[in-house]
Amino acid sequence: MPDSMMMFRLSGLPDFQEGDDLAQSIIDTLALNKQQLVEGDILVIAHKVVSKSEGACAYLDQVTPSPEAIELAKTVNKDPRKVEVILSQSKRVVRAFKRPDQEEGTLIAEHKNGYICANAAVDESNADHPGQLILLPEDPDKSAQQLCLALEAHFACNLGIVISDTFGRPWRLGQTNVAIGLANVPGVMSMLGEEDAFGRPLSVTAPAFADELAAASGLLMEKSAKAPVIVFRGLSWPKTDSSSRDLIRSHNEDLFR
């Protein structure tokens, strides 16, 4: 493990539209900034630019809400078409809630990929225009892997990618970025078999490496600025065949429920 590392954000990326080549934009922007990627760099990328370039968006004027969406919309004072989009992204609604001081409530939902988060990660912020909703990429691991291959080919080195979204947490206030798509980067570093500084087994210690990276990216990834790509340099990490599913607790293992 190294003694230090650094992070920098990529400045000057364009807005993205469906069909744009995100990898090429990252390459071009690095070149403009006279920067390049080197062996072992990890990029944390806010999913919104991935979603936009893949066209993972919904448009309210194209949505017809189901009776279920119309009913649920009343509970949380949301546009029923928005609720319909949220339901289309969800396995189940965990909770529907609107506090008296809120104009619009929240649906805590289990996204079809297994993440439990507000509104099944359907988001209006940083949309290009009113009525556009940004969804998660269809297969965020695949998106990460394709991006990674393109960047590795260009820079001729091993890289890692974490696609992130911003989630609230049970029990704790504020949001942190979490990993929703991975290429090469381990989701969880298992420390089974390792020992603490005093020689006792670290049997249950398993740092959520990809979530540590995602959370750290929030220190430089300002939502109100256009800084969706953060580069981590100087870490040593094992290149693995990883998936964001490695970070999802199965229902029957969830001690916290």
Next chain:
Amino acid sequence: MPDSMMMFRLSGLPDFQEGDDLAQSIIDTLALNKQQLVEGDILVIAHKVVSKSEGACAYLDQVTPSPEAIELAKTVNKDPRKVEVILSQSKRVVRAFKRPDQEEGTLIAEHKNGYICANAAVDESNADHPGQLILLPEDPDKSAQQLCLALEAHFACNLGIVISDTFGRPWRLGQTNVAIGLANVPGVMSMLGEEDAFGRPLSVTAPAFADELAAASGLLMEKSAKAPVIVFRGLSWPKTDSSSRDLIRSHNEDLFR
């Protein structure tokens, strides 16, 4: 917001015993490494060194378990004296659980300071000898503030401190470090009133700044090595009168329950 930042870990800190001066040790170790702290540096410090230097420990051979502890110990196959210590640190037990493949189960508990975590943060790893249990510091915010004042006085600059512990998460596998004690560093950065890159209000965005720092520290803070202090350099952040309580969701606001 800066474009880049760096983190380094402090190498060569000693083991700590009750009564040791942690601030002085940090100062001495920095001097040995020809390093110093500068304006705006934030230190994330693993609580164990704070707890040990404050004597926030329990010793199994000094504990008499209550009937409640003895009963609960059977459910999770723990030493009843350890359960007694966990109960002494807890407001309530959220869940007692032992999977068939586990030798010893887990008590998810609400610590008396409000954190919900495994075994009320009572920990055997990195204890100095068998039978010693490390607790959280009695008042982690106060510990952080005292350390911060001592370091600020020595280095004549404004600093921030986050005392961290390693917590599991509902729904997600692996652990991340979270903030349990704060000096000067905001727990949550409220972005009320700010706008996204397209001019829409970021009404619910509130990055959990102190938890982002804590999680990031895990990238360099190896449990099996002795690296309990990580220095963050290059961030710009508002010095605030903060408390780790700023990060705790009140029961009635917890949408995820």
